[in-house]
Amino acid sequence: MRASEQSASGAETDTRMRAGGEAERRTDNARVLLMGSELVEMGKRPPENDENTTGVQNTGPDAHMSGSVSTQTLGSFNAPSNACCFCWCCCCSCSWPQLTLEEVLAWGESFERLIKSAQGRENFQQFLKTEFSEENLNFWLVCESLKKETNKTTVEQTVKQIFEDYVSVLSPKEVSLDSRVREVIDRNMEEPSSCTFDEAQQQIYMLMQRDSYPRYMNSSMYAELIQSFEEPNET
Template identity: 55%
Template sequence: MASHRVQLSRRMSQASSDSRSHRLCRRRPNTCCFCWCCCCSCRNLSPEEVTAWSQSFEQLLKHPTGKNILMEFLRSEHSDENILFWLACEELKQEDHKATIAEMAKSIYLDYISILSPKEVSIDASVRETINKNMAMPTADMFDEAQMQIYALMHRDSYPRFLNSPMYKSLLQNVTASGNALDS
């Protein structure tokens, strides 16, 4: 049981740790693009990949660098709780150990569902009530309806703002310029 807690803590803090390192990179000179990236995972992006993100929100979320850039954008707007909740739900769905599911569900609940949470996500009251009832016997899919609502919210609201942001436009311009330079 203790090893599952340690494992859970490591996984939950990994995304936070990764994003912290990207934030620290933001101040370094000679980054390849406006976004933040000194580790320059965006150097390996093709113009087609970055353009595909504007065609499909799902493609953006499936691409590791795209997901990180979106997360950084949302963090800059102080609205990253939605993607963090969505990612936590995705991770919960991958778990099959009952005790770990219970711990992860409690953590997700306290971080994003509880009305006392500083990162509370905006979901319907009926969905919140269903989750409250299901906390007695947590399952890996207990947040599915809430996750769908948050996905729809991000798709409708955050995604268009991201595509119109200087961050995305600069990245697209830089990978397009890099791609053209390579073609020459």
């Protein structure tokens, strides 16, 4: 009887130990699952804003293009807050050389001299805004950027976006193109390339050269810019 009792007692002890071990393993598994759930939840939470942290926030298309060709497509884009509106053309004002009277006067020699100057484009853009025709220069600039793009997928996406922004009759920024050029664009859109808008770009260039450029040269804005260099420094 004693041997039987001892045997039964030993078996009961083994059963309790196995049950205890199983319970402990279940507890450990539950802890792992709980920790995993917490990590997943942490991953779902949006990052908290830290007022001491600085950085560039990705806000989609940049303000200058107003929901059109994105900064990433055009090559800079997310410009710092102190950058000029043409930063995607690599002509940020913070890196410009100091503007001189000689350069300002050179803008009057030809439209080409004006538009090849980063500061000239910036000043001309400000003038175009007063005439509500800044989309002409914007279109010319995005076409220039498109010509430098070599990635086929990026080219196709950019061509589509430029069309929607500046060629479509539904766009508030539609540029003035004649029917012949529009037909050329429609044909080119079947196989988009970096040259899709070449004729349209040339037509807008001629429009700015013929109409907007002479008015800018005769504007008070340009005259005041020249005068600012000619005024003697006050001591």
